[in-house]
Amino acid sequence: MAFSLITFLPLLFILFSFSNAMFNADTIKTLQGCHKGTKLPGLHNLKLYLARFGYLNHQHAPNNVNTGLDEFDQELEAALKSYQNFYHLNASGTLDGPTISQMVMPRCGQPDMKSSHKHEEKLLTFASRCQFFPGSPRWDKNHLTYAFGLNFPNAFVPPVVRAFNEWASVSGYFTFSRVYDETSADLTISFKNGNHGDGDFTNVLAHAAAPTVGILHYNANWNWSAGPEAVPGAFDLESVAVHEIGHLLGLGHSQDQNSAMWTSIPPGIVKGLNTDDIQGIRALYGLNK
Structure with missing residues (x-):
């Protein structure tokens, strides 16, 4: 049996500010084919995604990513390759279709990267x-x-x-x-x-x-x-x-x-x-x- 939880739960009102920047999964779909050297509006959403799940500046909070930079730099390429390796994808460093398909899949909110302890x-x-x-x-x-x-x-x-x-x-x-x-x-x-x-x-x-x-x-x-x-x-x-x-x-x-x-x-x-x-x-x- 399936249920819609909205019928069970009252609306929850957030009564305090929350500073973490949020990525836009729909925008990531429009970035297919981008790679190192690309500069496109919305690339910061890819950076936010990779930071959110532990691949980009994962020693810091995700909202530390500079969302004003829509440039595909070397650091972003390395982060994307790490993500592709984790998910057994072609680690090309290019945002291809299979990588996007994995990114937009509903998932757990915990980051993926482990400590080197x-x-x-x-x-x-x-x-x-x-x-x-x-x-x-x-x-x-x-x-x-x-x-x-x-x-x-x-x-x-x-x-x-x-x-x-x-x-x-x-x-x-x-x-x-x-x-x-x-x-x-x-x-x-x-x-x-x-x-x-x-x-x-x-x-x-x-x-x-x-x-x-x-x-x-x-x-x-x-x-x-x-x-x-x-x-x-x-x-x-x-x-x-x-x-x-x-x-x-x-x-x-x-x-x-x-x-x-x-x-x-x-x-x-x-x-x-x-x-x-x-x-x-x-x-x-x-x-x-």
Whole structure:
């Protein structure tokens, strides 16, 4: 069954200013064929996109990109090649059709690039396609509680519970239980609408914070399915929950397209954990010893 979240949620009014510049995905489509040396209006949107997801000046906040520069320089070319390499595309440094198709696909809001922290590199020998957050943050306990936010649709609770159960089963380490007080929960799950103060939601399905912040936000503007079967034209809420819970536990994105920690999922598709995801969580928490 598919639901439109607008029918479940009241309008959320942003009562404070939010400074992060936002890219325009539609403008990126008009830039096809651009390459180093090109100067075109709208190129700053490509820079914003690559900064937003960790490829351009990823040591800084995305809004530090100078949006007044619509020039395709060497730094942008290097960033685009890194993006193309991550997504197994032709790393030409030219904004071609397949690259644009990947960029405009709805995806997770977490950046893709990993830290070069030496401890992470050691851990990654067990799971070469799985990335971790800078510093490899993790929980110092294996039982975590979770709570749903105000107005979270009851129909969408079971898919999230199933996602937690899947992680508990494959990890052999974590256990999870639901509580009803958000203030006491380790993890909170809610729907948000648009610009809500902790990241640009443009073309984003959901995002979650690294340990031990414990926040998962779904984008209410998409058409969601409660599953457990795939629903054409709707995004599977359980599959996205599995992905975002991975972030809550400390996993970054994977370069394995079959992994739950791959950055995007098309509508009408159901996806669960695979070997890469399991190896990643075991490596991060030292469960391979």
